[in-house]
Amino acid sequence: MVEKSIGLKICTHLCLVIGIIILLLPIYFAWVASTHSVKDLLVAPIPLTPGHQFLHNYYTVLTQGSEGGGSDPVIFMLRNSLIMALGIALGKIIISMISAYAIVYFAFPFRKLFFWLIFSTLMLPVQVRIVPTFQVVASLNLLNTYSGLILPLIASATATFLFRQFFMTIPTELIDAAKMDGAGPMRFFVDVLLPLSKTNIAALFVIMFIYGWNQYLWPLVATTSDQMNTIVMGMQKLTLAVDQIPEWNLIMATAILALLPPVLVMLIMQRWFVKGLLEVEK
Amino acid sequence: MRKNVCFKSAYLPYLLVLPQIVITLLFFIWPALQAISESVVIQDPFGLYSRFVWFHNFVTLFTNTDYINSLIVTLIFSLAVTILSLVGGLFFAVLANRVTRGKRIYNALLILPYAVAPAIAGVLFRFLFDPAIGIFPYWLHYFHYTWNFTINSRQALFLIVIISAWQQVSYNFLFYLAGLQAIPRSLIESAALDGAGPFRRFWSIIFPLLSPTTFFLIVINMLYAFFDTFGIIQIVTQGGPANATQTLVYKIYQDGFMGLDFGGSAAQSVILMLVIIVLTIIQFKFFERSIEY
Numbered sequence: 119m120v121e122k123s124i125g126l127k128i129c130t131h132l133c134l135v136i137g138i139i140i141l142l143l144p145i146y147f148a149w150v151a152s153t154h155s156v157k158d159l160l161v162a163p164i165p166l167t168p169g170h171q172f173l174h175n176y177y178t179v180l181t182q183g184s185e186g187g188g189s190d191p192v193i194f195m196l197r198n199s200l201i202m203a204l205g206i207a208l209g210k211i212i213i214s215m216i217s218a219y220a221i222v223y224f225a226f227p228f229r230k231l232f233f234w235l236i237f238s239t240l241m242l243p244v245q246v247r248i249v250p251t252f253q254v255v256a257s258l259n260l261l262n263t264y265s266g267l268i269l270p271l272i273a274s275a276t277a278t279f280l281f282r283q284f285f286m287t288i289p290t291e292l293i294d295a296a297k298m299d300g301a302g303p304m305r306f307f308v309d310v311l312l313p314l315s316k317t318n319i320a321a322l323f324v325i326m327f328i329y330g331w332n333q334y335l336w337p338l339v340a341t342t343s344d345q346m347n348t349i350v351m352g353m354q355k356l357t358l359a360v361d362q363i364p365e366w367n368l369i370m371a372t373a374i375l376a377l378l379p380p381v382l383v384m385l386i387m388q389r390w391f392v393k394g395l396l397e398v399e400k
Numbered sequence: 401m402r403k404n405v406c407f408k409s410a411y412l413p414y415l416l417v418l419p420q421i422v423i424t425l426l427f428f429i430w431p432a433l434q435a436i437s438e439s440v441v442i443q444d445p446f447g448l449y450s451r452f453v454w455f456h457n458f459v460t461l462f463t464n465t466d467y468i469n470s471l472i473v474t475l476i477f478s479l480a481v482t483i484l485s486l487v488g489g490l491f492f493a494v495l496a497n498r499v500t501r502g503k504r505i506y507n508a509l510l511i512l513p514y515a516v517a518p519a520i521a522g523v524l525f526r527f528l529f530d531p532a533i534g535i536f537p538y539w540l541h542y543f544h545y546t547w548n549f550t551i552n553s554r555q556a557l558f559l560i561v562i563i564s565a566w567q568q569v570s571y572n573f574l575f576y577l578a579g580l581q582a583i584p585r586s587l588i589e590s591a592a593l594d595g596a597g598p599f600r601r602f603w604s605i606i607f608p609l610l611s612p613t614t615f616f617l618i619v620i621n622m623l624y625a626f627f628d629t630f631g632i633i634q635i636v637t638q639g640g641p642a643n644a645t646q647t648l649v650y651k652i653y654q655d656g657f658m659g660l661d662f663g664g665s666a667a668q669s670v671i672l673m674l675v676i677i678v679l680t681i682i683q684f685k686f687f688e689r690s691i692e693y
Contacts, residue, residue: 220416250431332517
């Protein structure tokens with residue numbers, strides 16, 4: 119029999135709890151700092167427990183950015199991030215799903231070529247094509263637009279593979295039945311495939327939402343106007359301002375606001391997230 | 401091989417693949433070709449003058465000590481991140497696999513770092529390790545250890561390794577947990593019956609059975625360390641001090657956008673594309689992510 123002693127059990131839980139505390143320490147300290155006044159964070163040691171400035175700090179960053187101005191209200195950055203994340207997540211899902219549908223259910227010339235083109239995007243993450251992609255987007259006049267933020271990131275080989283894999287498991291009888299009922303290809307897609315793909319869509323949505331929200335390099339180069347700042351890249355203006363004393367309380371409040379949406383989406387949709395992550399990579 | 405092909409239409413399939421293909425050509429293939437063509441010419445920052453130079457830009461790169469330094473930094477960095485985050489992920493997975501009570505809560509907390517953007521993780525750790533007010537430097541002070549990653553290159557590299565590994569632990573945890581759950585319980589039980597203790601069972605049965613997962617995760621973690629750590633570096637060290645944390649991707653950005661050296665930057669992009677192509681081929685060859693086209 120495998121050991122089932124109480125001692126081992128307690129030890130396992132203890133190790134997990136200690137490990138998780140260490141793992142989440144950075145988030146805890148960010149939260150603590152975000153509830154103090156800037157004065158409390160000027161000299162070491164910083165406080166280890168939450169203070170009383172929670173409402174004040176979060177109100178300040180949301181409505182005016184930093185205390186002395188110089189930064190934009192975080193609420194606008196949150197809006198931009200939300201638009202970008204949703205645009206990327208939904209865009210990837212839609213274009214991948216319809217192209218996977220075409221590739222699986224139709225025989226047409228150049229199908230293989232299209233498939234390999236989509237496959238090639240797997241090997242071209244935005245980081246390696248950053249300069250020329252910037253040039254393309256600039257020449258299309260898409261800098262400082264939502265389209266410019268979203269479009270260069272929404273081709274997705276992984277999402278296309280996932281849908282393709284899934285469509286291939288759907289029994290042919292279903293198609294025959296649909297055909298018998300006189301359903302055309304689009305009817306079949308909307309009435310049969312779409313409802314069947316719900317879990318896959320949910321799983322991809324969580325992963326792609328996190329991916330989109332957390333983009334940093336691309337928004338950094340594709341936007342120059344402050345109105346287009348996303349929260350993840352807008353952070354750096356606060357952090358990298360060298361000429362002034364860092365307002366760590368406000369920086370940390372912004373950081374908490376920046377990490378909350380993707381964390382919440384992940385926790386709420388945890389089941390789909392795990393499924394998606396494990397399947398996308400297979 | 402493909403039984404599902406069944407609808408016929410002259411234009412519909414093209415219409416359906418069109419959005420993805422247009423985006424692929426415009427924002428992926430064209431820029432990639434652009435990088436390749438720019439990598440073999442020298443041009444001034446304003447594009448007024450350009451000259452075809454064969455592989456001159458590549459030769460320049462590999463004789464440039466800065467680039468070699470960046471290459472070495474990237475290798476050390478990605479190896480350290482991979483090892484550290486694999487060990488961390490496996491550690492948590494083995495523990496989490498043993499518990500039944502509170503499983504959901506443990507799992508939820510353990511995957512949390514995955515959802516935090518690299519740049520935000522950078523901010524969080526930058527605060528904890530800030531030489532002036534950070535809590536860790538303050539504690540280290542008791543041990544008479546001076547911490548200042550802004551001037552000490554080893555500490556800077558150490559810090560970005562820690563942050564990157566922190567992010568990846570969640571991912572590795574999930575894959576190891578799935579791997580552990582796929583190991584038949586009867587195997588573990590029969591080993592236990594034969595008198596193998598927990599450590600013996602881990603090293604001679606569980607760990608070898610997890611090796612496909614481990615190999616797969618090594619590739620994924622290398623890819624992560626190479627490409628997805630830009631935000632961390634930009635926020636925490638900006639490649640410094642003295643280029644000690646300047647990874648290859650960070651250098652592309654610096655040379656391209658700060659230095660306006662498009663030829664050199666393009667050559668670096670092409671080299672990284674080769675790296676990622678090799679890693680992707682390994683991934684597909686060895687892990688049977690087979691695409692039967």
